[in-house]
Amino acid sequence: MTYIGLAIVVALVAWYAWEKSRRKTHPMEGGLHEDISLPYEQEYELYHNDLSLCSKKVRVCMAELGLPYKAHHIELIETGSYETISRHFLKVNPAGVLPVLVHNGHPVYESHDIISYAAAQAGDGAPMLVPADREHRALMQKWKDLASMVGDDPTDDLAKSAAGCVGVLSVPLFAAGMVVIPYRHVFEGLLFHRIKFRPFMFLIMKVVGLKGVLNVKKVKNKLDAAKAALCNHFAALNELLSDGRPWIVGQQYTLADISWMVLFDRLMEADSIEYFLSGNTYPYVQTYWQRLRARPSYQEGVDGFRHPLVADATRRIQAQKATDPRFAEAMAMGCPANA
Numbered sequence: 001m002t003y004i005g006l007a008i009v010v011a012l013v014a015w016y017a018w019e020k021s022r023r024k025t026h027p028m029e030g031g032l033h034e035d036i037s038l039p040y041e042q043e044y045e046l047y048h049n050d051l052s053l054c055s056k057k058v059r060v061c062m063a064e065l066g067l068p069y070k071a072h073h074i075e076l077i078e079t080g081s082y083e084t085i086s087r088h089f090l091k092v093n094p095a096g097v098l099p100v101l102v103h104n105g106h107p108v109y110e111s112h113d114i115i116s117y118a119a120a121q122a123g124d125g126a127p128m129l130v131p132a133d134r135e136h137r138a139l140m141q142k143w144k145d146l147a148s149m150v151g152d153d154p155t156d157d158l159a160k161s162a163a164g165c166v167g168v169l170s171v172p173l174f175a176a177g178m179v180v181i182p183y184r185h186v187f188e189g190l191l192f193h194r195i196k197f198r199p200f201m202f203l204i205m206k207v208v209g210l211k212g213v214l215n216v217k218k219v220k221n222k223l224d225a226a227k228a229a230l231c232n233h234f235a236a237l238n239e240l241l242s243d244g245r246p247w248i249v250g251q252q253y254t255l256a257d258i259s260w261m262v263l264f265d266r267l268m269e270a271d272s273i274e275y276f277l278s279g280n281t282y283p284y285v286q287t288y289w290q291r292l293r294a295r296p297s298y299q300e301g302v303d304g305f306r307h308p309l310v311a312d313a314t315r316r317i318q319a320q321k322a323t324d325p326r327f328a329e330a331m332a333m334g335c336p337a338n339a
C-alpha cells in the first residue's frame, strides 16, 4: 500500500514537472517584439477576450482606426477556463495575459502599448488618435496612464490608477461569474499561473460566493479604498471637462478617451456605475460617458462582443441587491456631491 501511494506521488510530481516545462511562463516587455515570429494569416491578428477590459481597449482602437483584424478569442477563467496559461497561448504570450496584437507575425504586448503602436501604424485617412503638439500629447499621456493596467498588480497604488480601482470594483462581477466555473479550472491556475495571487483570488470568490465575498474583510477594505480613490479620479476628470471640452485633450478624440471608455463600461457590467455617476455627482463625467457610448467604435469594439456569462453575472448582482439589503448596502457608496 505504501509503495502504491509512493508511486502515485512520484507519478504526480513527474507529471507536474513535465507539464510545467511545457508551459514556460515569464513577464514580457510591452511593445513590438520583432524577434518573435508567430504563424499568421492576416496583417493584424488579435488575441483577446470579450470581457477583458484591456482587450476592449484594443478592439475600440482598431475600430476607430478602421484596421481590420483576425480575432482569436482566448478564454479567461471568468469566461470559462484558463486558456491564457495553455501551452498554445503561452507560445503567443509567455506572460499568459491578454490582449496580444500580432502584426505581420510579430507580437505586440500590453494594451496601452498596443494602442499606441496601432495608432502609429494607421495610414493616411485614419483619424489621428495622438495629438501632434507636445502639450496635448502630454495631457493625453497623463490620462491614458491613469486608465492603464500597468504591472502584475495594478491595484497596488489606487491613487495613481483609476484602472486599478475599476479592477478592484470588478470583484463582485467576477465572484458572481465564478458560480458556473468548475473548480478544476481554478486549480489549473493555482498549479500553472505565473501570478499566483490571481487564481488564489478566484478560488476565494468561488468558495465564498457573491454574497460572501463582501464579508471577507480584506476584500471589503480594498473595495472601499477603491471606491474612495475612484471618486477622486472622477472629481479630477470632472474638473478637466468642466470647461465644456468634449474630449480629454479638448476637441480631439484620443487614446486617452479610449482608455477611459472601457473603465466606464466595466463599472456598468459590475452594476456599480450609478454609485459614481448619478444625480448631481460629476455631471461633466456623466455627459462624457454618454458621448463615449455613442461612438460607433463602442458599438463595434465593446457591444459587439458581449459574453453571455458576463450578462448572467451582472443579473446575479442585481438579483442579490434586490433581495438582500445588507449586500446592497455593502455594494453601495456615494461620491461627495459635486453640484
Ligand SMILES: N[C@@H](CCC(=O)N[C@@H](CS)C(=O)NCC(=O)O)C(=O)O
Binding pocket: 052, 053, 054, 055, 076, 077, 084, 096, 097, 098, 099, 109, 110, 111, 112, 148, 149, 150, 151, 198
Ligand atoms: N498590463 C496588461 C494587463 C494584462 C492583463 O492582466 N490582462 C488580463 C485580462 S484584462 C488577463 O489576461 N488576465 C489573465 C489572467 O491573469 O489569468 C495590459 O494592459 O495588457
